[in-house]
Amino acid sequence: MASDPLTEPAVRTRPAVARSRRRSDLWLLGPVAAAYAAAQLLLAVPGTGLGWDETVYVSQVSGHAPAAFFSAPRARGISYLVAPVAAFTPSVTALRIHLALLSSGALLVSLRLWRPLLPTPVLALAGALFAGLWTALTYGPQAMPNLWVAFGSLMAVGCFLRAARAPGDRRALVGLCAATALAAVMRPADALWLALPLVCAAAVVPQWRRPALPATVAAGAVLGGASWAVEAELHHGGLLTRLHRAGEIQGGLGWHPALWDHLRALGGRTLCRPCDVPWSQPVTGLWWFALPVLVVGGLAVAHRAGPGPWRTLLLATAAALSVAAPYLLFVGYAAPRFLLPAYALLSLPVSYGLVRLFAAARGRPLVLTGLCLALAAHFALQAAISATLAARSRVTAAAFAAVAAELRRQGLRPPCLVSGEEAVRTGFRTGCASRQVHGGHDGSISAAGLVRLARSTPAAVLVAGGAPPPPWAARWRPHDLPPLPGLPAFRAYLAPSARAAAPPPR
Incomplete structure (x- = not known):
């Protein structure tokens, strides 16, 4: 590492220097990606089960159970990503390992794409700061799209800046198109918010006014969102109808500032809806208060360093604010995974400022020790939250396994049907289709249709808390689970077609 890691030249052309830099990148960025993989495999993989949303995505490509109802807001990108494993084995552990390795590789590629723009120490620390968050640790091996939008956003902004600086860099344009398409195939709306600051930057900055830049961004968004739009026309009554229905399912999009909700969710709540819980763990939100200060500090350091770093980190910050805006201002609930794309991009200016701070503290042992202890405490807290969530997931997975085993003993064996409370996860674990009666956002069958199907197909409706069964299942056989x-x-409540297995002979 040079004496000042922020003054390292960004571009060199001599082959020997390029090879030396590649080795340096591998030594610094490779361990960050490897540590991310190891932390996932240690904390978030062993024994964890599929969540509700995960089950919906995995069931679309699984050979283990029929596909669950796919509601309007969802996109199929994450289903494509898990298909190579989910189509051949029902093993959740195999799926988790597959995603953990993929996400670690994606982190390495995302950071490496920024190497001509920022020094390697900055990128290594940025990768560690992002990967060390409990949200990144928890969702790395999960079949959820938000982390992949984060990687797509990080790659897209990096490739945009590389293409803007070097008009002849066709690989950067291809990467920009592919990264934007990755974000769009995972979550089309997020890709539009990502594209907005990139298109504006291409129009505002004189040196970046090249038609190829906005055209490539638009092409990537169209390519990635094409399947979602086609599906809207075929199965949802058109694109506008699907957009309207997606807004309804998300509680209605409007002016709903949710910063306080997101702050309270940092304690380990994967979904805060409605977010009326007390803020019982303030220590988990301390880094959120420090984040704006660190971002501004990093931008100030970059401004003094020159127009290159300043524009680079300013665009990353603008893109982060853009992708975070709808979830902080227009969605009336909080899920920490929604902000992963923003955290990935904001890690760059934060890291830029911290690297300068560490360099300035080299001659001050107490200051340097304090900085190291603060980072260590932050990483330890994030790992502890991720471990707690994984332990909770293991308990839930064991409970669903027990319920599925009991339902099979009561005659619910494929082909079969489950409705009611937790029908999606219970049905998938049992190998049954899950169908809800019209009325909710997952309604996919009428009551009469379900009763008619239950005459020949083993079926059950699940209730909890002592609630009565729906009227159409009042005469079905009750069984405690x-x-x-x-x-x-x-x-x-099991339909007559579900016949319990005979007890084994004594």
């Missing part, structure tokens, strides 16, 4: 977390007095 092992409780699920948060669902006491869990009971199944």
Whole structure:
């Protein structure tokens, strides 16, 4: 590392120097990606089960159970990503390992794309700061799209800046198109918010006014979102109808500032809806208060360093604010995974400022020790939250396994049908289709249709908390099930077509 890591030249052309830099990148960026993979495999993989959203995505390509209802807001990108494993094995552990390795590789590629723009120490620290968040650790091996939007956003902004600086860099344009398409195939709306600052930058900055830049961004968004738009026309009554329905399912998009909700969710709540819980763990949100200060500090250091670093980090910050805006201002609930793309981009200016701060503290042992201890405490807290969530997931997975085993003993064997409370996860674990009666956003069958189907197909409706069964299942056979977390007095009402297995002879 040079005496000042922020003054390292960004571009060199001598082959020997290029090879030396590639080796340096591998030594600094490679361990960050490897540590990210190891942390996932240690904390978030062993014994964890599929969440509700994960089950919906995985069921679309699984050979283990019929596909769950796919509601209007969802896109199929993450289903494509898990298909090579989910289509051949029901093993959740195999799926988790597959995604952990892929996400670690994506982190390495994302950081490496920024190498002509920022020094390697800055990128290594940025990668560690992002990968060390409990959201990145928890969702790295999960079948959820938000982390992949984060990688797509990081790659897209980096490739945009590389193409803007070197008009002849066709690989950067290809990368820009592919990265924008990756974000769009995962979450089309997020890709539009990502594209907005890139298109504006191409129009505002004189040196970047090249038609190829906005055209490539638009092409990537169209390519990635094409399947979602086609599906809207075929199955949702058109694009506008699907957009309207997606807004309804998300609670109605409007002016709903949710900063306070997101702050409270940092303690380990994967979904805060409605977010009326007390803020019981303020220490988990301290880094959120420090984040704006560190971003501004990094931008100030970059401004003094020159127009190159300043424009680079300013665009990354603008893109981060753009992709975060809809979730902070227009969605009336909080899920920490929504902000992963913003955190990935904001890690760059934060790291830029911290590297300068560490360099300035080299001759001050107490200051340097304090900085190292603060970072270590931050990483330890994030790992502890991720470990707690994984432990909770293991308990939930064991509970669903017990429920599925009991339902199979009561005659619910494929082909079969499950409706009611937690039908998606229970049905998938049992190998059954999950169908909800019209009325909710997952309604996919009428009550009469379900009763008619249950005459020949083993079926069950699940209720919890002592609630009565729906009227159309009032005469079905009741059977108490092992409780699920948060669902006491869990009971199944089984159709006559579900015949319990005979007890083994004594």
